[in-house]
Amino acid sequence: MGEKVLMKGNEAIAEAAIRSGCEAFYGYPITPQTEVSAYMAKKMPKIGKVFLQAESEVAAINMVYGAAGAGVRVMTSSSSPGISLKAEGISYIAGAELPCVIVNIVRGGPGLGGIQPAQSDYFQATKGGAHGDFKMPVYAPSSIQEMVDLVQEGFDVADIYRTPVMIMGDGMLGQMMEPVEFKEREQRELPVKDWAAEGLNGRKQHNIINSLFLKPEELEEHNLKLAAKYQEIEKNETKYEMFNCDGEKDLIMVAYGTTARICKNVIKMAEAEGINLGLIRPITIWPYPVEAFNKTIDNTKHGYISVEMSCGQMIEDVRLSVEGRKPVHFYGRVGGMVPHPEDILNKVKEIVGGAK
Structure with missing residues (x-):
């Protein structure tokens, strides 16, 4: 057993991401998840990783697209209205089959709503969340320890299936404090990212990251490929x-x-x-x-x-x-x-x- 540390939920998410090999974080402050960004701003530059506070949620998710396309582990976080702004980028990421982790610490809505905890983003998270035929794994932790564990699992699942993964907690989980242990996890076998954009690790081939298919026959083939992948996720990754x-x-x-x-x-x-x-x-x-x-x-x-x-x-x-x-x-x-x-x-x- 490792040593337990008392941490706020949002900060535990950030530390779990760092320990999972997150190379880059792009975000924008919004209550009740701002501590995720604040923790990353403090820690990431000290260990030679990238933190950038974007000018908007729209910019942040498109930066995630770019980093994921380069093959690095990348994360963003927000709360309900901010996730809505990221929706177009999430669809692009799913369409381009790029792995990343997206954290949503849910607050009440609709509209600006309030800053208290809610679970009213369920439809948004599970019924698409943006345009087009796509799905993404959505984890719903019930403790800060589980938050930590699922962030780590989320990065692996994202890499294995080349998909965005969402960690969806409510504002209470983000703000409360509990003892957590950062355990050594059993390593899953991860695929080589030979699809990533040119340049990473001295790669020589020219890869194009794209979600545009102008020929309907090609887009249908792509959608059916995605649908088969989602069936595999349903078969292998359902947790309860x-x-x-x-x-x-x-x-x-x-x-x-x-x-x-x-x-x-x-x-x-x-x-x-x-x-x-x-x-x-x-x-x-x-x-x-x-x-x-x-x-x-x-x-x-x-x-x-x-x-x-x-x-x-x-x-x-x-x-x-x-x-x-x-x-x-x-x-x-x-x-x-x-x-x-x-x-x-x-x-x-x-x-x-x-x-x-």
Whole structure:
């Protein structure tokens, strides 16, 4: 076991990226993720790496495109409105099949909204996030330790599949402090970046980085190639936790990120009142863990309840996974309000018919 260090979530993300071999960071300050940029600004130049505060989020994501095209590990971070501004660049990066890590520390919206934590960017992250036929892996950590681990995994997955990868946390995870350990990870076999632009490591061949296909036959072929890659990601990279899901349950909660932590407390509170709950916690919100629902569908008396800090965005994926086999319920708080365990429990009692 390594030594544990008390760190703020945003700073832990930045340190994890540095330890993962991040060569360049391009960003722009926005609450509640500015500490990611601030940490990188302080640390990256000291170790001979690139930090640049761009003039805008649009500029930052296009700098990421350039660095990724040169074959270096690169990251950017922002919060909800800033990710919207990066959307065009994210689509270009996906189209050009370039690896990078994008961090979104979500705040309430729409519009400028507020600076409190939310999960209202779920649709944006998982249903494309920009134009065109593309998807990207989206990790949803529920602790700062998991944030660290998933940043490191995200860089590997980006390189293996030549894809942008998003780490999506909420403002609470970005701002809170917890002890973290920077563990030695098992090294995944990474492909050689022989596709990268000319010049890196003395490469002689001339590679062109591009996402433009003017002939429809060529673009269709490219889209089908991407679709096959996304199927591989679904097959190999889906992650989830099933908590207290063994045996018969009155109801199974579905939650991710900070909300999942709250739901684990609800399970203990409900048990004291004779109500038996489980929890499915998606760790990847794309690919979505359909398998977890197939494993539990026969064990839940009253179906599932999606608990979110949104107006009910993930509930659509829950319904798609359940396929009408059991009821799907919803409880959510929005606008930066965080669900309270007692309120979730009251909703559970309403569904299952009160305490036992």
